[in-house]
Amino acid sequence: FQSVVNAVRPTGYTPIAAALQQANSVFANANSETNRNVIYVVSDGLETCGGDPVAAARQLQASNAKVIVNVIG
Numbered sequence: 001f002q003s004v005v006n007a008v009r010p011t012g013y014t015p016i017a018a019a020l021q022q023a024n025s026v027f028a029n030a031n032s033e034t035n036r037n038v039i040y041v042v043s044d045g046l047e048t049c050g051g052d053p054v055a056a057a058r059q060l061q062a063s064n065a066k067v068i069v070n071v072i073g
Contacts, residue, residue, distance in 0.1 A: 014043055017051025020060055020069075027065035037067045045073045 019041065027037045039060075047053050060067050 013048055014046055015049040015051060016041065016043060016047045016053040017056040018049060020053060020056035021051075023067070024056070024060050024063055024065070027060075027067055028063065030065055032064060032066040037065050039067055039069045041069060041071045043071070043073055 020039070023039050030037055057069065060069065
């Protein structure tokens with residue numbers, strides 16, 4: 001895990017909403033009865049790509065994926 005995190009290089013953009021929407025599509029087929037669906041958002045805190053992270057989080061909450069979102073900022 002540490003080597004993967006160390007390999008990440010910031011590019012100056014923070015697409016939080018897009019990342020949550022992509023996670024929603026990944027978890028759309030996950031059986032929440034047999035899987036623990038967890039997302040870790042690691043960010044400097046600001047959506048910088050014009051998305052709406054609150055709306056994306058609400059979509060996740062309304063889905064059947066029963067996702068747990070952990071935010072590390």
